[in-house]
Amino acid sequence: MERRYWLLRLVAAFAFAQAAVSMARPAVSYRALALGADERAIGVTAGVYALLPLFAAVPLGRRTDRGRCTPLLAVGVVLVAGGCALSGTAGSPAGMAAWSGVMGLGHLCFVIGAQSLVARRSAPAEQDRNFGHFTIGASLGQLVGPVAAGFLIGDDMGRGSTLALVVSAAVATLSFTTLWRVEQRDANRTRRTRRTRRAHARVRRDKGRADSPPKVPVHRILRARGVPAGIFISLAVLSATDILTAYLPVVGEHRSIAPATVGLLLSLRAAATIACRLVMTPMIRLLGRTALLTVTCLLGALLCAGIALPVPVWALAVMLAALGFCLGVGQPLSMTTVVRAAPDGARSTALALRLTGNRLGQVAAPASAGLIAGLAGTAAPFVMLGALLLTAAALGTRVGRGPDEPARERPETGTGAKPATPVPRGARGRVS
Template identity: 75%
Template sequence: MRPGGNRGWLLRLVIAFSFAQGAVSMARPAVSYRALALGADERAIGVIAGVYALLPLFAAVPLGRRTDHGRCAPLLPVGVVLITGGCALSGLAGSLWTMALWSGVMGLGHLCFVIGSQSLVARQSAPHEQDRNFGHFTIGAALGQLVGPVAAGALIGGGDMAGSSALALIVAGATAAVAFTSLWRIEHRRTASASRPDKGDRIPVGGILRTRGVPAGIFISLAVLSATDILTAYLPVVGEHRGIAPSVIGVLLSLRAAATIACRLVLTPLLRLLGRTLLLTLTCLLAALLCAGIALPVPVWALGLLLVALGFCLGVGQPLSMTTVVQAAPDDARSTALALRLTGNRLGQVAAPAAAGLIAGVAGAAAPFVLLGVLLLLSSGVAVRSPREPEDAEEPEEAEGTKEREETDDPDEAAEPDASEDAGGEVPEARRSLGRG
């Protein structure tokens, strides 16, 4: 089937991702509140938030290698099972150590789901459709981030913080399980079988990382996700210090997510107006200033405005960094390149909360947002030096895709860019630049 010809699979993927991400977004602040109720301080919150990313840190590249040489879809139900178990068992945990453990399981499940789904979008989208499809795909994440914190804020509170946060975590586990209902016929069978390169011809990880554009996409993604992650984990702590109720914190986090959805709905016209490089640079720069603004003792209404603007700016980084990595990487190492991007994300999720916990313990709960401002400022510098985007010539890319489809009798095989080299096509420039590995 021609990429983009029937995007029912993309809609089902967005729905499943909405429930999976909604469960995680509901669980992350609930974990923070439950840990506070069990006696955790700012440093302990940082450690628990970092453990969420620790297991995925070691699993990302092997999972990416496996997906490059096989199907994407099997990772999705595995991810849902792990998210469901991690959320529910975090709610039943009675100590900070067990909470950290189940938080890590939740993070591993999220990684499995994201690697499988991102690889699916890359594999089943034509090159000129990738910015749009990745933008639509990440709307699922933003929808989950919109509903999850509000649900957590509605359930958490009152006199029993430990019990209400445990209930929120169990409800989050049930929410994740709903994602199973959308995981049917999500991967084109012929496309999956046509996209399996020779397992013996693996491009080294170092070679992928040396490909121009891949490191830039990884760093931008790391900075943007670290900002989102610390915002989710530490805004409840800021609320506790400033006397803001958990329900209000949930609304503020959801306002940020709503702005991200709005950004991704208008991503295509923004790209036509500014181009990928300028758009990434400007939004990272503005996000840096807005993150630093959160550290100021502003009233709740001003904090809401800051978060809305920040959510809009952060909405650009994730989908465009995915496209940057996919289009820069060799065709038969796309899933591995996406896994390396996720590894960078998890490195940020381990290091940034740990650093934030240390800073918060010394300088106060709002200080980590200054750290995020510095990180996003660096990412804007990386974005401005990234290679020019190929979508400036969208029509030639589409014509090239049409030519490739005309060279094969199987339209499903032609729809998959990963199969071009195996079918005797021209070796992509990114692959030639690696030499023989």
């Protein structure tokens, strides 16, 4: 059962964690509005969510390259739950921003550990499929979270948002119910006693860790073909999702759309993303990875710009559903691109660099959106997102494979001439 259902249990845990965050993000915006925050303050609060992770991603990736992933998953759940609960007790926008940063750090810990686990336990031909299934967990959370938040908030933004944040903390703790034995342990390591492991550790320290592989420099990872483009595409797609979550409540307030309706709209987008990821494998076979990334980013850019128009709610729902389908492609394919392009022994670090780019976008994009909204209106940030996705579409032409280059023929280690190594040195015995 451990070998067969590990991905299903990981997806379930990710769904709980993401549902908590997806409940908390709009609740934070509504609570900040109830405390007197304006559009610029909302942008700052949304940016702080990504500020701590911006500096922690690479060290956490280095640590995961050398060790296990499960401890990082547990730490992430604790930080997410704590950040959600304490955001509900904060009495000022500044306090809410601080605890939102803790929540963002917890989400980063969970995602780095989970993505590294998928990379280790997936054969090369399974990576597109497994990363697509893994991100379904995020989409499920994004589907349930906003609806629950809208229902709990109701007409009283102050008390309702506090209740939503407390409930989101409880939802985050449910991740522990499916994390048991999600990581395959090395049989030799599990048979050692604690005393023997400490003795080996002392010997390694005395030898200067001569048996440990050297760290791959960050600049070498970033120079690998496909890594920068994959990072930027992921940044653009996540920024679009993040600003939709943070700013659609603000748009709803200005257009007299009820919080429950806003929650349904956000969940509709997430449902379309799930639908996209369920059919991603046949779409890759039909169009190829390059065309699929390019077309979906281009359509996403047009749809984001369309949200800025004063359209009725039903038209907004149609655009958000189409946008959710288009945004569902970028994240899993950018994961696969970065993992395949990364040098040996640096997969987790490369994924952490991708997440660093994501968090940089989550810091810069909401702050820029807040400034633009303050100057040009609440719909203007969606035009900015359109420009960002348009740039991602241009970069998408340089990422992926065409229909004549199937995944199973691609070397696992990237585009270079090196032969593929089935298992990285730090993860032997962990591939099912």
